Amino acid sequence: GAGVSQSPRYKVAKRGQDVALRCDPISGHVSLFWYQQALGQGPEFLTYFQNEAQLDKSGLPSDRFFAERPEGSVSTLKIQRTQQEDSAVYLCASSLVVGDTEAFFGQGTRLTVV
Amino acid sequence: GESVGLHLPTLSVQEGDNSIINCAYSNSASDYFIWYKQESGKGPQFIIDIRSNMDKRQGQRVTVLLNKTVKHLSLQIAATQPGDSAVYFCAENGDSGGYNKLIFGAGTRLAVHP
Numbered sequence: 001g002a003g004v005s006q007s008p009r010y011k012v013a014k015r016g017q018d019v020a021l022r023c024d025p026i027s028g029h030v031s032l033f034w035y036q037q038a039l040g041q042g043p044e045f046l047t048y049f050q051n052e053a054q055l056d057k058s059g060l061p062s063d064r065f066f067a068e069r070p071e072g073s074v075s076t077l078k079i080q081r082t083q084q085e086d087s088a089v090y091l092c093a094s095s096l097v098v099g100d101t102e103a104f105f106g107q108g109t110r111l112t113v114v
Numbered sequence: 115g116e117s118v119g120l121h122l123p124t125l126s127v128q129e130g131d132n133s134i135i136n137c138a139y140s141n142s143a144s145d146y147f148i149w150y151k152q153e154s155g156k157g158p159q160f161i162i163d164i165r166s167n168m169d170k171r172q173g174q175r176v177t178v179l180l181n182k183t184v185k186h187l188s189l190q191i192a193a194t195q196p197g198d199s200a201v202y203f204c205a206e207n208g209d210s211g212g213y214n215k216l217i218f219g220a221g222t223r224l225a226v227h228p
Contacts, residue, residue, distance in 0.1 A: 042220050056211075
């Protein structure tokens with residue numbers, strides 16, 4: 001497809017379990033962002049990649065959160081030892097060039113920690 | 115800290131009427147202000163942006179107004195249609211060093227009634 005693809009769409013994890021969320025950005029897009037969206041709230045920035053370089057991880061809530069984009073295309077957000085407060089929709093967005101104000105978002109992965 | 119907020123959490127309008135969604139921001143260092151639309155179960159979708167040195171920008175059926183004196187942003191939708199029903203977020207890029215890390219507000223739900 002032509003858009004940003006995220007998988008899985010839904011993930012239920014038991015507390016303490018590790019999870020991995022995948023993002024396939026639009027081909028050729030340099031910038032890739034991860035956001036966390038709690039129910040009824042706006043998305044909150046987690047981390048930013050420019051190609052394979054992670055230039056900003058200031059929004060990651062704890063050291064249990066880790067993101068990578070090893071070849072500058074697909075990205076994975078990993079959450080270790082999940083907690084209930086990690087329950088949220090995780091959104092991935094990409095943009096063609098650095099500084100582009102139009103970011104294309106995927107549908108998100110809804111994570112529920114039980 | 116930096117924040118973007120909205121005056122009204124919900125807005126109900128009749129089909130065919132004009133809609134105005136308001137937003138207040140606090141970070142004067144932002145270069146861009148952007149409006150996103152989010153339908154249920156989907157990721158945010160870019161609508162329109164405005165640069166900080168502009169007061170008004172028009173798109174297809176939408177107009178964004180920026181009042182830097184009072185740090186206020188608004189989105190006007192002309193002839194609102196049922197397909198406009200969604201949550202609308204304003205966002206700003208803060209001073210993220212050029213890669214447009216977005217700071218979102220909490221959102222306004224627009225409900226369009228036939």
